[in-house]
Amino acid sequence: xxxxxxxxxxxxxxxxxxxRDPEVVMxxxxxxxxxxxxxxxxxxxxxxxxxxxxxxxxAEGMIAGMAIGMAIEGxxxxxxxxxxxxxxxxxxxxxxxxxxxxxxxxxxxxxPMVLRTPCGAGIHxxxxxxxxxxxMFAHTPGIRVVYPSSPRLAYGLLLxxxxxxxxxxxxxxxxxxxxxxxxxxxxxxxxxxxTCFTLREGTDVSLxxxxxxxxxxxxxxxxxxxxxxxxxxxxxxxxxxYDLETVLASVARTGRCVVISxxxxxxxxxxxxxxxxxxxxxxxxxxxxxxxxxxxxVVPLARLEKHYIPSVERxxxxxxxxxxxx
Amino acid sequence: MxxxxxxxxxxxxxxxxxxxxxxxxxxxxFAKDLDQLVDLYRWMVLMRTYDAKAIALQRTGQLGTYAxxxxxxxxxxxVGSAMKSDDVFLMTYREQGVQLMRGVxxxxxxxxxxxxxxxxxxxxxxxxxxxxxxxxxxxTHAAGAAYAxxxxxxxxxxxxxxxxxxxxxxxxxxxxxxxxxxxxxxVFLVTxxxxxxxxxxxxxxxxxTLAQKGIAAGIxxxxxxxxxxxxxxxxxxxxxxRARSGGGPSLIEALSYRLSxxxxxxxxxxxxxxxxxxxxxxxxxxMRVRTYxxxxxxxxxxxxxxxxxxxxxxxxxxxxxxxxxxMPEPRAMFEHLYASFPPGLExxxxxxxxxTPEPAHAAADENPDI
Numbered sequence: 001x002x003x004x005x006x007x008x009x010x011x012x013x014x015x016x017x018x019x020r021d022p023e024v025v026m027x028x029x030x031x032x033x034x035x036x037x038x039x040x041x042x043x044x045x046x047x048x049x050x051x052x053x054x055x056x057x058x059a060e061g062m063i064a065g066m067a068i069g070m071a072i073e074g075x076x077x078x079x080x081x082x083x084x085x086x087x088x089x090x091x092x093x094x095x096x097x098x099x100x101x102x103x104x105x106x107x108x109x110x111x112p113m114v115l116r117t118p119c120g121a122g123i124h125x126x127x128x129x130x131x132x133x134x135x136m137f138a139h140t141p142g143i144r145v146v147y148p149s150s151p152r153l154a155y156g157l158l159l160x161x162x163x164x165x166x167x168x169x170x171x172x173x174x175x176x177x178x179x180x181x182x183x184x185x186x187x188x189x190x191x192x193x194x195t196c197f198t199l200r201e202g203t204d205v206s207l208x209x210x211x212x213x214x215x216x217x218x219x220x221x222x223x224x225x226x227x228x229x230x231x232x233x234x235x236x237x238x239x240x241x242y243d244l245e246t247v248l249a250s251v252a253r254t255g256r257c258v259v260i261s262x263x264x265x266x267x268x269x270x271x272x273x274x275x276x277x278x279x280x281x282x283x284x285x286x287x288x289x290x291x292x293x294x295x296x297x298v299v300p301l302a303r304l305e306k307h308y309i310p311s312v313e314r315x316x317x318x319x320x321x322x323x324x325x326x
Numbered sequence: 327m328x329x330x331x332x333x334x335x336x337x338x339x340x341x342x343x344x345x346x347x348x349x350x351x352x353x354x355x356f357a358k359d360l361d362q363l364v365d366l367y368r369w370m371v372l373m374r375t376y377d378a379k380a381i382a383l384q385r386t387g388q389l390g391t392y393a394x395x396x397x398x399x400x401x402x403x404x405v406g407s408a409m410k411s412d413d414v415f416l417m418t419y420r421e422q423g424v425q426l427m428r429g430v431x432x433x434x435x436x437x438x439x440x441x442x443x444x445x446x447x448x449x450x451x452x453x454x455x456x457x458x459x460x461x462x463x464x465x466t467h468a469a470g471a472a473y474a475x476x477x478x479x480x481x482x483x484x485x486x487x488x489x490x491x492x493x494x495x496x497x498x499x500x501x502x503x504x505x506x507x508x509x510x511x512x513v514f515l516v517t518x519x520x521x522x523x524x525x526x527x528x529x530x531x532x533x534x535t536l537a538q539k540g541i542a543a544g545i546x547x548x549x550x551x552x553x554x555x556x557x558x559x560x561x562x563x564x565x566x567x568r569a570r571s572g573g574g575p576s577l578i579e580a581l582s583y584r585l586s587x588x589x590x591x592x593x594x595x596x597x598x599x600x601x602x603x604x605x606x607x608x609x610x611x612x613m614r615v616r617t618y619x620x621x622x623x624x625x626x627x628x629x630x631x632x633x634x635x636x637x638x639x640x641x642x643x644x645x646x647x648x649x650x651x652x653m654p655e656p657r658a659m660f661e662h663l664y665a666s667f668p669p670g671l672e673x674x675x676x677x678x679x680x681x682t683p684e685p686a687h688a689a690a691d692e693n694p695d696i
Contacts, residue, residue: 025477051477057507062466062500069470072455073414075477077470096460097467105456106447107662142663165665194668241668 001183006176009151009184010040010116013158014078016188018048021076024162027054028063028080028116037082038118038177064090064115068098071113071167078162081117084171085128090115091136098167099142111167114158119147120212120262121309122175124302129174131299132263134211137169138240138272144193145240147171149214151182153237156191163190173212180215194238196246202230205319206250208273209260210236213310217260220315229323239269247273248281255286256322260315265293287325290318335541337534339549342556345609347617356563357556360624366407366555367615367625368633370399373423374612375637376432379645380422380439384590388649390441393419397553397585400611401517403427404558405485408566414471414484415454416464420517421487428454432644433651442654462492465501465514472510472575483569484512485562491522493536499543502577506543509574513565514540516577517552519584520606524597540577552580553611585610656682 004012018024026041026048032055035042045053056063060081067077081087098111121130137145146161146168148154154172161168199214200221209217214235221231232250236242251257257277261270274289292310300308342357344350356362377396383389395402398420406427409415415428422435429450438445438457446456455471458464468486475482492498493516505512516536520527533539540547546568550557558580565576583606587594594603619625660667660675 054473057500057503059496059500059503061497062469062504065463065466065497065501066470066473066504069467069472070474071470072467073453073471073474075474092460092463093466097458097463101456102664103662104443104446105662106443108447108452109455110665144664194670241664241670244670 001185003181004151004184005178005181006148006151006154006173007038007040007178009155010158010172011042011044012184012186013155013162014041015044015047016186017159017162018044018052020188021162023074024076024078025052025054025070026078026080027056027067029056029058029082031055031080036080038174040116040172041080060086061089061093064093064098067113067115068093068101068111071111072101072109076112076162078114078116081115083125083129083131084117084119084133085131087115087117087133094137094143094167094169095140099140102166103142110165112165114161114168114170116170116172118174118177119171120173120175121299121305122212124305125174127301130305132261132294134171134239135263135267135269135272138269140240142166143240144168144238145171146193146238147173147211148237149173149176149211149235150180151184153191153197153235155184156189157193157237159188160190160193164193171211175212176215194241194243196243197235197237198232198246198250199235200231200233202232203254204229204231205256205258205322206232206234206247206254207258207260207315207319208234208236208247208250210239211262213260213262216310216312217315219312220319223312223316224319229319231319236273244276244280247277251277251281252284255284257281257285258290258292258315258318258322260292260310262294262309264296265291266296268293287322290322292318335538337537337541337547337549339551340557340561341551341554342560343554343614343618345553345614347614347621349618353556354560354563356559360619360622363555363615363619364624366403366559367612367619369403369406369423369427370555370612370615371633372637372640373399373402373426375634375641376422376426376435379641380436381590383436383645389436389439391589391591392439393589394586395420395423397606397610398517398519398582399423400555400615401515401552401558401580401582404555404562405487405515408559408562409485410482411451412453412482413566414475414482415451416468416471416484416486417455417457418487418489418492419457419459420489421457424487425454430454432641433647436644436648437651440648443658444654462488462495462497462501464488465492465498466504468512469501469504469510472505472512473508476508476510481570482511483566484510485515485566486512487515487517489522490516490518490520490527490530490536491525492516493539494530499539502540502543502545502575505575506545509572511569511572512575513562513569514545514575514577515562516579517582518579519582521584521588521594521598523588523592526598535579537577537579545575545577547577547579549579549581552582553609553614555611555615582611583609
C-alpha cells in the first residue's frame with residue numbers, strides 16, 4: 001500500500017470520484033494547468049479535460065455562486081478557494097443560498113457541492129493565509145463542515161463529501177498537507193460523515209479536537225502517557241452536524257474533558273463542545289471543561305504564529321488542570 | 327500622438343411600439359400576428375389584476391410584505407413568452423408575471439408572499455430557481471447553471487432577471503464576467519425601473535446606460551423600451567437564439583418605471599414627486615397595446631369587460647385556494663434541512679414540539695388566514 005501525504009490523498013480522492021462519476025467537476029483558481037497552488041489538483045486537467053477541471057476567473061464569490069448553480073443543474077462541483085482567508089466573500093453564497101436551497105424549496109432543489117479550502121496557520125504564509133473560520137461555517141444551518149486530520153481521513157471523508165447530497169465545506173489543515181504520510185488504499189471507499197473518530201482510547205481525560213490540532217493533541221497524549229495518564233483522543237472530523245454522543249460517552253468514561261482548537265476562543269467551536277458537555281454531561285465531570293485555543297487576537301504573521309497555535313505544552317498543562325482539579 | 331483607440335462601444339436602443347400605440351418601425355413577424363398580441367395583452371391584464379389583488383390582500387392583513395410588478399408587465403410578458411419551458415429562469419422578487427406565464431400558480435405566489443416556503447416548491451417550472459432576495463447573488467448561480475447546460479451540450483438557455491440597483495453589485499459583474507469568459511448560454515435581463523427603493527437611477531451609477539456594463543465583460547449588450555412588449559419579445563428572441571446556438575451571453579437593459587412603491591412596506595412619496603409618477607403613467611405598457619389592437623379592430627370595450635371578469639374570477643379562485651391551504655406545522659422548519667434528518671437535531675425538534683401546544687395546530691387549521 002502506498003504511503004502518501006494528506007494533499008496527495010485529497011488529489012487521489014478527487015481523481016477517484018471524477019473517474020467514477022461524470023457529473024463531478026473540479027473548479028477554482030489555478031486548479032487546471034497549475035494543478036492548484038498546493039498541487040492538490042495536479043494531473044487532473046490532463047486526465048479529465050478543461051470542461052471538468054475548470055480554471056476560473058479570480059472571484060471567490062463567483063466560484064461559490066457558480067458551484068451552487070452547477071449543483072442545482074445536476075453537476076457535482078468541487079470548488080477550491082485557495083486559502084480560507086479568501087473564503088469570507090463566499091459566506092453570503094454559502095449561508096444565504098447553498099445552505100438554504102433545499103429548505104426554502106421544500107426539497108425541490110438541492111446543492112450537492114463541496115467547497116474545499118486550506119485552513120490554519122503554521123506554514124509561514126503571508127497575511128490572510130492562516131485563518132481558522134470553521135465556527136462561522138458551523139453556525140450555518142443546512143451545510144456540513146468537515147475537517148480531516150490525516151491522509152486516510154482526508155481521502156475517505158472527501159469521497160463522502162463529494163457523494164453527499166448536501167453542501168459540504170471541506171477544510172484542509174494546511175500544515176499537515178505534507179507533514180505526515182500514511183498508507184492509503186485508493187479503493188473508492190468513503191468514510192462516514194457526521195461521526196467522531198476515536199483515535200486513541202484512554203480512561204483519564206478526553207482530548208477533543210479536529211483538523212490540524214489533532215497532530216499536537218496526539219503528541220500531548222504521548223506525553224501524558226509517559227507520565228502515566230491515559231488520554232482518549234477524539235477527532236470530531238465533522239463539525240456540522242456533529243456527533244455529540246461520542247464525546248459525551250467518552251466524558252462519561254474519563255470524567256474530564258479538554259477541547260483543543262486552533263481558532264480564536266470566543267464563540268468558537270470549542271465553546272460549543274464545552275457548553276454541550278456541561279449541559280448534558282455535568283454529572284460525569286470531575287473537573288471543569290478546559291478549552292485550549294488560539295487567542296482572541298488576529299492570527300499573527302509568520303514570526304509569531306507558533307506562539308498562537310496551541311502547543312503540545314499548553315494541551316498537556318490543560319490536561320493536568322483537568323486531571324488534578326480538586 | 328502615440329495613443330490609439332483600441333476599443334469603442336455603442337449601445338443601441340430599440341422601440342417598436344410607442345406610448346401612443348403607434349408602430350415606430352417595421353415590426354418582426356411574430357408581432358404581425360394579432361392573435362398572438364391579443365394573447366400577450368391578456369397575460370398583461372391578468373398580471374395587473376393579480377398584482378392589485380396581492381396588494382389588497384396585504385392591506386387587509388391576509389398577505390405579508392409584497393413587491394408589486396405594476397408598470398413592468400410588458401417586460402414580464404415578453405420574457406415569459408420568449409422562454410421555453412425547459413429553459414431556466416432566475417429571478418428577483420419582482421418577476422411574478424414571468425412566473426405566472428411559466429406555470430407557477432397564483433396560489434403558490436400568494437403562499438410565498440404570505441411567508442410560506444411551500445410557495446417556492448413550484449408545481450410548474452421545476453428547474454426555475456426560487457426568488458433571490460439578496461440582490462444580484464443569483465447572477466453567479468445563473469452562470470453556474472449555464473455552465474452545466476453548456477458542458478452537457480444541451481440547447482437550453484438561462485435567463486437571469488435583475489434590477490437597476492443590482493448592476494452596482496460585485497456579483498453582477500462576477501456573473502457577467504464568467505458568462506463572457508466561457509461564452510455561456512445566458513441572458514441577463516436588467517429591468518431598469520429607475521428606482522432602487524429610494525435611490526434613483528442617476529445616483530446609482532455614472533454610466534450613461536446600464537447596458538454598457540455588459541460591454542466591459544465582452545457581452546453583446548443593448549437597451550430597449552421595456553414598456554414596449556414588441557421590443558422586449560424581439561430582443562429576448564434574438565438573445566435566446568444566440569444562447570441556444572452557442573453564440574454566448576447577452577445583456578438587455580429594459581427601460582421601465584416602477585409605478586408602485588418598492589414594497590407594501592414602502593412609501594415612495596417620501597422620495598419622489600407625484601408629478602414624476604404621473605408622467606411615467608403616460609408611458610405605461612398596457613394602454614399602448616390596447617390602443618394598437620383597438621385601432622386594428624382586434625379588441626374592443628366588450629372584450630375588455632369579459633377579460634376583466636375572467637381575470638377577476640381566476641384571481642378569486644386562487645385566493646380561495648390560498649386561504650383554504652392549512653398553515654404549515656411548526657415541525658416543518660425541521661424538514662428539508664438535509665437529505666436525511668441529523669440525529670443530533672432530534673432533541674431540538676422535541677423542544678419545539680414541547681413548546682407548541684396542541685390547540686395551536688387546531689386553531690391554525692380552522693383559521694388559515696391568520
